[in-house]
Amino acid sequence: MRNRGFTLIEIVVIIVILGILAVIALPKFINLQDDANQVAMRTMKGAIASADKLIALKISLNPDMLNNDQTLFTLDNGQNIRVKGQLADGRWDITFLHLLDFNDIAMITSNNCDNTSLKWCVRQRSANWFLGRGYATLGTGRGFVIFPFNKNVNEDRCYIYFLNQNDSEIPVTVQPSIIGSDFSEC
Template structure:
């Protein structure tokens, strides 16, 4: 008889065992969740840093192309600080440089990105914001801001080697 009781096989978990497992899973979820939440923020910051690096590189590339004889370059009438560049040789000047750097609207044309996930907005004639919204990017506090070169209509003042005339590249990541 005693042998029959010992041979009884228990099936399933008791209520106490299930509660203990649920508590352990809850503790693990609470400790691991912040790491996964920060991954999204870290990814957004990495994308914005890449925008900054791309803007710097595209400006360097455009400065070189403007110096090459294989590209058509012309000054803008009455504005010696502005230069138009024809990149594809079709006779249309598609890019405008201010003191040798991309103006705020042309930087968006030269950086390839998906319009589905990234948006841009302009503030006046000097700033372009790139962020993870299609509107109100500046208020999101998660953006890359490009500030076009501060130029002067006096060509002797417009020196692309002078730090005062270099474009600005700013990251704002407090809202990411």
């Protein structure tokens, strides 16, 4: 019986086939990071929406936990958080930082999330930022945006956002919070 190896033509055909498979499959694997970021951001968005609803419910059930100006609400652990319109205030550092336990996230003051020690960045935004992107219709309130490392909050539409639309602690008409996402440039 004669042992025969592969011919040069057979090896070239196999290499070409593997090359075609790599060209087709590689972009799918490269894009997994963006897909993972979107899943994580959807999870964060759900947690933010739940925290917002939970605080509104707690305030309605325990209005005595509000201070006289209705600007602060005392949580069960004694921590005070800011509120507007008896809803969670749109500032990350004095409200949601105390409500949520997100890992690898930090508040920044620039538009670039480029600190290699961070996976996620939070940037506080005025209502005008939300108005300019069509996410809100009122010119009041404040909010924040969470976006992944290596993105720019003003240039890349790859983030989740929260906006408390109320401009005073006791508004005549309470406007609901806006919680959304934009993954069009992830």
